[in-house]
Amino acid sequence: MQKYQPANSFETPRFCGPRTFMRLPYKPTLQDVDFIVAGIPFDTGGSFRIGTRFGPGAIRNTSILLRPYNPNLEVNIFDYLSGVDYGDIAVIPGYIEDSYEKIQKAIEPVIAAGVVPVFMGGDHSITLPELRAIAKVKGKVALVHFDSHSDTWDAYFGKPYNHGTPFRRALEEGLLDPDHSIQVGLRGPLYNPDDWQTARNLGLEVVTARQVRELGLAETARRIKERVGTQQVFISFDIDFLDPAYAPGTGTPEIGGFTTWEAQYLLHHALTGLNYAGFDLVEVLPAHDHSEITAFAAAGMIYEFISLMALNKKANNEIPVK
Template identity: 60%
Template sequence: MYKPKDSSMSPRFCGVKTFMRLEQKSTTEGVDFAVLGVPFDTAQSYRVGARLGPNHIRNASSLLRPYNPDQDIDIFEYCSGVDYGDLDVIPGNIQRTYDNIVEGLTPLLQKGITPIILGGDHSISLGNLRAFAKQFGPIALIHFDSHSDTWDHYYGEKYMHGTPFRRAVEEGLIDVRHSIQIGMRGPLYGPNDIDDARALGFEVITMKEVRKIGYQEVLQRIHSRVQNALVFVSFDIDFIDPAYAPGTGTPEIGGPTSIEAVELVQGLDGLNIVGFDLVEVLPAYDSGEITAVAASSIAYEMITLAALQKRRSLVASNK
């Protein structure tokens, strides 16, 4: 059983920084979830520096504790987890980085381990989805973001952080019938920036609509859309309002607070989630590390969802 160091016995400022003070171990034996970094950021279009995001999130995560009171579960009663380290990336070469992502994730997915992937810019999600589709076939997507990331190209380039989900649909990686995007907002080049995502088959709930219908209705629509499909969750930290998460590459005002974002992730409990990524954390713009705290908390809730899923499975098997 792999679990964090006990911070009541070992001070948080001791040791090499890993997520939640988990053991840094690249193993697939006796593991239910693995936190890993993909520090690639040369597909960003404005601010760069998300390559430093995984370690920034790890630094903030030392404050996390095993028991999640909101979900009433001690994660490590049900799950064993490690910090798997970072996958190797090739700066400036996105296609070879995608190959490395697929190669790195495949052993985890073959063993039924849930990856919690820390970016890096949002372009890495295409590599992640290639790995998941290779293992499971086309997979549903829940996408929290202020941008739909379904542009056809950026600067004439097909593989950027604003294009991964169009490419994923074109490659047949996503089951769009069960996929949904939440939080889109901000100035656009034209109405097609949102319409194109819908034309690709996604259900899209803009932030304006989120405010109108409320978060509980948003969760109901997510569950209704995804149903029993296997689902991958992709969370861009710029989904959160920059007042609560300033450390990101393309901030947009008008997003949810950090606790609203946490509650949305908590509300995904009950879905058949097989993996997560959390992207676009940019340390250089992170005042007081509040973005890192928010990001580590979101990742913690993702791990909690894996533990809740494992608990349900154990309860069902004991009936």
Template identity: 50%
Template sequence: MEELRIQANGNLGPIDSSRVPRFAGAATFARLPRLDQVQHADVAVVGVPFDAGVSYRPGARFGANHVREASRLLRPYNPAWDVSPFENIQVADAGDMAVNPFNINEAIETVQQNALDLTASGTKLVTLGGDHTIALPLLRAAAQRAGEPVAMLHFDAHLDTWDTYFGAEYTHGTPFRRAVEEGILDTEAICHVGTRGPLYGKKDLDDDHRFGFGIVTSADVYYQGVAETVARLRERIGNRPLYVSIDIDVLDPAHAPGTGTPEAGGITSRELLEIIRGLRGMNLAGADVVEVAPAYDHAELTGVAGSHAAFELVTLLADNAAGGQARNGYARQSLARGREAAAVSAGQEAQESFE
């Protein structure tokens, strides 16, 4: 059957939902073309169906396809940015990596190699997990492509800088300790966002501080607001190559019940999306959205949140490719509500956007 797709600027976009019902057809991310349907992708959305690294509830291996199904509702224009990302750049769904569910070490090697293969011609990755174990090989690949350690913003209820679980070094609670040890993170530009809940002991925080992480807790976001949060993050990261890793449990269980290790007191979906929008103009090298576990996701709240977070990340990459010049519509209204430094990339350009 013929695919009725939107096409603009030489880019093959999503299936036209005004002509083909959203519930019909294959569930690629945002109904975009498959990677094999385009000559080159500026951004590839790829799934990693792996959850052998979880310490509590399994099920994130089904997360990527759950997010894809939820993404059927996405529309191609993002009014918060005044950007149509699929017109600015070619975005495609690269399908799923085939990783060994019984061997974590082999799975990590496979993810790293697949990420390097997918980015060999300059493509950027937005990865759908899967559990947070996969962030380590994705960071390895991002740092190799950048030619230097990368900055990172880590959205999560948890630190994920513990040493081992049951003697295992590679789990969903250890990737960022390993990343620091391997020297692939710029330790002057790494920060957790949205952390909360009990820890094993104060040593957890001491270790985390020693690794170089800043912490913006969910309470900090609540008391200081999104604009101040973004200003702090932008100041810390600067223009370094940036990797963004989003564990969906950064959201309160009211917004994202479908995850393996939920914690009360999280940020809202609105806060997460607005913080991502506040990264406009930053040098995004890659990103992931992980820990979506559909078996616990009543009303598909988590899948919807995950799909929108991924859409904002794709929009950020598309906006960067276009020079980040469009600042009209809802975007202008959003900027007017926040601090100048929280929403735009550079001084003079920022001043003009507020005049």
């Protein structure tokens, strides 16, 4: 069996070689891999600032500083996992429904191979074709959604597909199991008082940013875990879940958000041991990201998710990959 792991930075400096996530091999293969990291550089669904098509490249650039041992989770990722940078999924700029078809078609073989996909956006509209691909192969899944926005509007500018509507469409299409799905961190001004209630009416549990503060991180994490249970779960992390002080480079920033440490805490305590169907991190906009603050945060969140996959294998007493 071929094992894929990052280049050794004691042997070659981090600034050498092509930019891939965490210096993983660039190899569009599904053989002998547990997970792939893939970019989806699409931002036609954006409603305010655009440029998140350059998000995957920015995340790759900062990810070269990541190291294989996660001291907080006490796991060496590549003792248990084999993974590659799968490259970017081709899209058609300006044509959202055509791009959806291309994205779904590219993802379906990944899911069918039993490989866990980790996607880098792109705006949040890309999550809909991701979920379509997963549901076509595996059926509906639970959702854990970290975001300052619910993304459950019916339409934006009269159009049904954009970064404000993916989860409403996903629920309407039967891609998600609402009884085991939860949105966390919602905040910011709304168009009307029913915006968050719309998500609840669709069957989602909603924990706003204010409620997270009142409940505390530990109780919030417990609620997430309890909500998902044993269901297969897709985790979608919008970088604007973080406060703009920690993630200024995003399309629709909202004040009153979370620190990177708080986000790490929630990932560690809420997602440990779940049955992962996949993960995406979206809305990184490099043009507004001074000092690469947002890209570093995004790379770190993806790293934590990959670490959680390794922790699952370690907890199951699986023999380390040789």
